Amino acid sequence: MPMTDNSAAKTGAATEGARARDRLALLTADNASVPLPAGVQAVTAILLAALLIALPWLGLGYRFLSIAITTLYTAIGLYGLGLQFGQAGIMSVGHAALMGVGAYASAILSVQLGLGFWTSLPFAMALSAIVGGVIGLPTLRVGGQHYIIITFCFCALFVIVLTNGGTFTGSATGLDVGSVTPLPGINFDKLSNNYYLVLAALFLALAATYLIGISRYGRTLRAIRENEQLARSVGINVDLHKLGVLMVSGLFAGLAGVLQLYYLRHISPTLFGAFPSLYLALMVMLGGARYLYGPLIGAVIVNFLPEVLNLDPVDSRIAYGVCLLLVILLLPGGVAAGIKNIYCALAGGFDRQGGGLNGRA
Amino acid sequence: MAALEVRGLRKQFGGVVALNGIDLDIDTDRVVGIVGPNGSGKTTLFNVVTGVHPATGGTVSWQGQDITNIGAHRIARKRLVRTFQQAMSFPGLTVDENVRIAWEQGRRGGSRWASPGMILDFVGLAPLGKAIAGSLPFGSLRRLGLAVALGVSPELLLLDEPGAGLNDSEAQAFAAVIAQLPPQGIGVCLIDHDMDMMSELCDRLIVLDFGTKIAEGPPAEVLADPKVREVYLGPDKKAALS
Ligand SMILES: Nc1ncnc2c1ncn2[C@@H]1O[C@H](COP(=O)(O)OP(=O)(O)O)[C@@H](O)[C@H]1O
Ligand SMILES: [Mg+2]
Numbered sequence: 317m318p319m320t321d322n323s324a325a326k327t328g329a330a331t332e333g334a335r336a337r338d339r340l341a342l343l344t345a346d347n348a349s350v351p352l353p354a355g356v357q358a359v360t361a362i363l364l365a366a367l368l369i370a371l372p373w374l375g376l377g378y379r380f381l382s383i384a385i386t387t388l389y390t391a392i393g394l395y396g397l398g399l400q401f402g403q404a405g406i407m408s409v410g411h412a413a414l415m416g417v418g419a420y421a422s423a424i425l426s427v428q429l430g431l432g433f434w435t436s437l438p439f440a441m442a443l444s445a446i447v448g449g450v451i452g453l454p455t456l457r458v459g460g461q462h463y464i465i466i467t468f469c470f471c472a473l474f475v476i477v478l479t480n481g482g483t484f485t486g487s488a489t490g491l492d493v494g495s496v497t498p499l500p501g502i503n504f505d506k507l508s509n510n511y512y513l514v515l516a517a518l519f520l521a522l523a524a525t526y527l528i529g530i531s532r533y534g535r536t537l538r539a540i541r542e543n544e545q546l547a548r549s550v551g552i553n554v555d556l557h558k559l560g561v562l563m564v565s566g567l568f569a570g571l572a573g574v575l576q577l578y579y580l581r582h583i584s585p586t587l588f589g590a591f592p593s594l595y596l597a598l599m600v601m602l603g604g605a606r607y608l609y610g611p612l613i614g615a616v617i618v619n620f621l622p623e624v625l626n627l628d629p630v631d632s633r634i635a636y637g638v639c640l641l642l643v644i645l646l647l648p649g650g651v652a653a654g655i656k657n658i659y660c661a662l663a664g665g666f667d668r669q670g671g672g673l674n675g676r677a
Numbered sequence: 678m679a680a681l682e683v684r685g686l687r688k689q690f691g692g693v694v695a696l697n698g699i700d701l702d703i704d705t706d707r708v709v710g711i712v713g714p715n716g717s718g719k720t721t722l723f724n725v726v727t728g729v730h731p732a733t734g735g736t737v738s739w740q741g742q743d744i745t746n747i748g749a750h751r752i753a754r755k756r757l758v759r760t761f762q763q764a765m766s767f768p769g770l771t772v773d774e775n776v777r778i779a780w781e782q783g784r785r786g787g788s789r790w791a792s793p794g795m796i797l798d799f800v801g802l803a804p805l806g807k808a809i810a811g812s813l814p815f816g817s818l819r820r821l822g823l824a825v826a827l828g829v830s831p832e833l834l835l836l837d838e839p840g841a842g843l844n845d846s847e848a849q850a851f852a853a854v855i856a857q858l859p860p861q862g863i864g865v866c867l868i869d870h871d872m873d874m875m876s877e878l879c880d881r882l883i884v885l886d887f888g889t890k891i892a893e894g895p896p897a898e899v900l901a902d903p904k905v906r907e908v909y910l911g912p913d914k915k916a917a918l919s
Contacts, residue, residue, distance in 0.1 A: 350771065350807070532781045535770075539778045542767035549727065549761075550829050551753035551782035 348402075348606035348649060352656070364609070368515055372508040380623075381507055387619040388514045389575040394600050394611035395521040396568025402605030403534055404561045405541030406460060410451075410467030411596045413474040414566055416588025418444040418573030420478065423491040423583060428484075432497040433578050441570035448566025449559050456555045471593050478585040490584030493577060504578075514575050518612075521568055526608055528564075537561055598636055602643050604650025613651050678741065680705045680864065681726070681757065681833055686735035688718075688725050688888075695721040697888035698735065705833050705864030708855065710879035710896070712870070714908060718888040719868045720762050723835045727759045728752045739833075754785065758831035762838050762868075764818045766825065768811030772802055775810050775821060779828025788830045789862070800824045800854060816847045823854070833864040840869055852878055872900065884908070 351357075372381060393415050400406045408414075418440040425436040451470050455463040478485045485491065496504035496513065504510050528534045539547040540554050548554050577583050595618060603614025617639070622632040647654045679702035688696040695718045703709050711719050724730045726737050728749035737745045739757050767775050773793065780793040790796050797803040800820045805813065810821055819839060826834055836855070840848040852874050858865050869875055875882060876896040884892040884899060886908045892899045899905055 348769075350809075535774060535778050535781065538770060538774070539767050542769050543765060545729070545749075546761070546765045546767065546825070547778075548749040549729075549753055549759060550779040550825060551750050551785075552778075553750050 348604075348653065352659075356659075360609075365519070368518075372511055378507065381511055383619055383623060385507075385511050385514050385579050387615045388511075388518045389572045389579065390596070390599070390619065391612045391615040392514075392518055392521045392575065393569050393572035394596060394603070394615055395525050396565035396572075397596060397600045398605045398611040399525060399528065399537075399568070400561050400565040401600060402607075402610070403528070403537040403541065404558065406452075406455065406558065406562065407464055407597065408467040408565075408593075409464055409590075409597050410469075410471035410474075410593050411565075411569060412588045412592035413467075413471040414444055414448055414451075414569035415573035415576065416474060416478070416583075416585075417447045417566075418570030419577040419583050419588070420485060420491070420573075421570070422574045422577055423486075423493050424484065426493045427491055432494075433574065434497055437571070437574050440574045441567050444570030444573065445563040445566035448569065449563040452559050452562035455558060455562075468590065468593075471588070471590055475585045475589045478588075486584070488585060490582060492582045495581065496578045510579055514579065517571055517575055521571070522608070522612075524568075529608065595636075598640055602636075602640060602650060604652030606649065607652035607656065610650050610652035613655075617651065679703055680740055681866075682738045683722075683726065684736045684738075686722070686725060686737065687733045688721050688730060689733045695888050696725060696733075696735075699885075699888070699890055701883065701890070703833065703864065703866055705859075705862070707859050707880040708865040708867055708878050710875040710882045711866065711868045711885060712872070712875060712882060713885035717885040719885055720837055721888075722885070723759050723837055723868070726752075727757065727835065753782070753829055756783075756830055756832040757835075758826045758829045758833070759835035760822045760826045760837055760839060762841065764815065764822050764842070766810035766813075766818060766821050768809070770810055771806065772797070772808050772810055772813070772821060772824075773806040776802075776824050776828050779825045780830075783828055783830035790828070790830065793828060796824050796827050799827070801850075815842055816844075819843060819847075819851070823851075827863070831863055833866065834858065835866045837868050838870070839867070840871060840874065848874065876900065 371384060393411060396414075397408060397411050400408065421440040421443045422431075422433070422436040425431040425439060431439075451466060452463070454466055478490075479488050481487060496510070498504060502509055504513060528537075536547075536552055536557055539550070539552060540557055544554055573588075576587070580587075599614035599618045600611055601614070602617055603612065604610030607613075618636060621627070621635060621639075622629070625632075625635070627635060643650060681701070681703040683699055683701040683703075686696050686699040686701075687694070697718075699718075699722060701722075711722070713719055721730070725732045728744070728747060728751070731746045735745070736743060739752070739755055742755070744752055744755065744757070767778065770778075776793040776796050780788060780790060780796065783790075794803065794806075797806055800823055802817060802820050802824055805817060810818070813821060819842070823836070823839060826836075839855070840851055843851060848871065855865055855867065856878060867875070867879065879896055881894065882892075882896045882899040883890060884902075884905050891908065892902045892905050894902075
């Protein structure tokens with residue numbers, strides 16, 4: 317004998333005022349788990365890919381393209397952070413240091429052993445993943461707040477080690493590398509080719525994030541984020557998955573770090589310290605960690621905002637602070653959540669009790 | 678040999694002895710009830726058996742294997758599954774996703790459900806599949822808790838006060854669903870305070886008091902037991918009842 321529920325009928329009888337309030341709530345809500353129709357997802361993906369591929373041909377200039385490259389490799393690092401924070405609920409404020417592990421590993425392999433971009437990349441990514449997992453070990457015993465502090469300490473320690481590493485790490489001056497080993501017919505000294513290299517990596521990161529999001533693995537991570545005790549009681553190995561996602565996040569960070577290294581051709585410890593780490597945390601929250609395009613949106617806003625508004629570094633920090641406060645207060649799901657909600661409101665028929673909209677934005 | 682065998686189980690929280698040497702045998706073909714006053718250790722018994730808390734002493738064995746302190750997720754994978762006294766869900770996810778998560782875990786080695794949708798149908802939540810679990814009314818949330826536990830494909834289901842907070846008709850509907858489980862090969866061990874419902878549903882009642890089992894047997898017998906009446910009504914009222 318199935319049981320019945322009459323809550324839907326009750327909602328239907330809501331008054332006009334309550335409905336208006338509902339509408340506002342829907343615009344600001346975090347609807348990451350309510351998917352969009354497959355068609356909408358596909359069109360968004362194609363338009364975005366077309367725009368990103370066409371970017372070097374739009375005649376926006378050298379400076380614009382440089383910022384675009386910075387934005388994209390930052391976004392790749394953010395996709396790792398988005399996975400661990402957005403899906404599994406584990407925030408880090410030391411993520412730049414994890415990118416730094418990849419960047420320095422690759423730079424040291426180049427300086428000491430003469431390994432180029434392509435050969436050092438897998439080692440750098442693997443090392444970032446391992447370090448990410450090792451930093452994560454204490455989280456299994458202590459709570460998430462402690463992990464945040466541990467990541468911050470790791471970040472500070474990493475900078476100290478690099479600064480005192482002598483010629484091995486280049487100390488405060490840092491290390492230099494050559495350019496990316498050319499592929500047949502493609503010379504990465506050309507800025508637009510470097511852009512496409514980073515863009516290809518971003519597409520990989522996006523694809524991986526998308527596939528994880530719709531997979532059983534993604535659901536398992538979200539279960540841990542939502543209720544650890546219940547996750548255990550349905551048979552999920554919470555500890556293993558937490559370590560696992562931190563290592564996957566480390567892979568993304570390592571990839572981003574190596575791309576950063578070979579774009580800048582010179583790295584130094586300050587690139588991977590507390591401030592860059594906090595900026596990464598800011599970007600992922602600003603954009604929306606739970607949304608497919610959230611990390612990219614966050615990276616675009618933070619990297620292009622000072623350029624568009626002509627802000628100096630101090631002003632832009634204040635602007636970020638204000639932005640973050642506004643987003644946290646008004647849009648807990650990030651800018652991506654706002655965009656998705658506006659789309660849903662315009663498309664109509666957003667029905668909390670279930671209805672038409674399926675897919676992640 | 679019973680499917681679940683608990684021997685001399687002890688659990689201490691600091692100075693509080695929550696379980697003081699419990700022996701139990703529970704099979705998977707019936708509904709067994711556990712009753713006892715608040716604080717008598719019923720929830721702690723479930724918590725220790727399912728690995729939420731480590732045991733201070735004693736053993737738990739399931740289908741002939743020692744499962745004492747092997748970890749909550751390993752116990753769930755052996756299809757010994759529980760619900761929580763506080764209605765629990767993955768609140769930010771849809772009802773569909775909640776059940777799918779459990780179903781995907783229970784699929785290792787074959788699920789009794791061909792799809793998560795079957796579970797929603799069974800507990801009567803199918804129309805609410807797209808709703809966010811955190812926004813469900815309490816009655817539906819209770820049913821979702823049951824659906825998530827069933828999703829793991831349990832052979833024995835430990836239900837901690839599934840009817841708490843439900844109105845009479847909801848509780849009756851819930852009892853009807855529970856009664857359907859043993860014929861499908863899902864044993865039930867049920868904690869509840871509603872003695873009428875327990876007498877009707879359970880083949881056997883176990884009474885706990887201060888972490889000790891004070892009575893066990895068919896409901897009518899157990900409820901007539903003077904020790905049990907004393908626990909529930911206090912020694913001074915014993916005369917008034919009889
Ligand atoms: N996590 C805990 N920490 C400390 N004491 C606990 C904990 N859980 C239960 N207890 C204590 O154990 C005893 C039994 O509690 P419980 O098992 O919840 O009883 P019941 O479910 O029968 O009402 C109570 O005295 C309670 O205070
Ligand atoms: Mg209890």
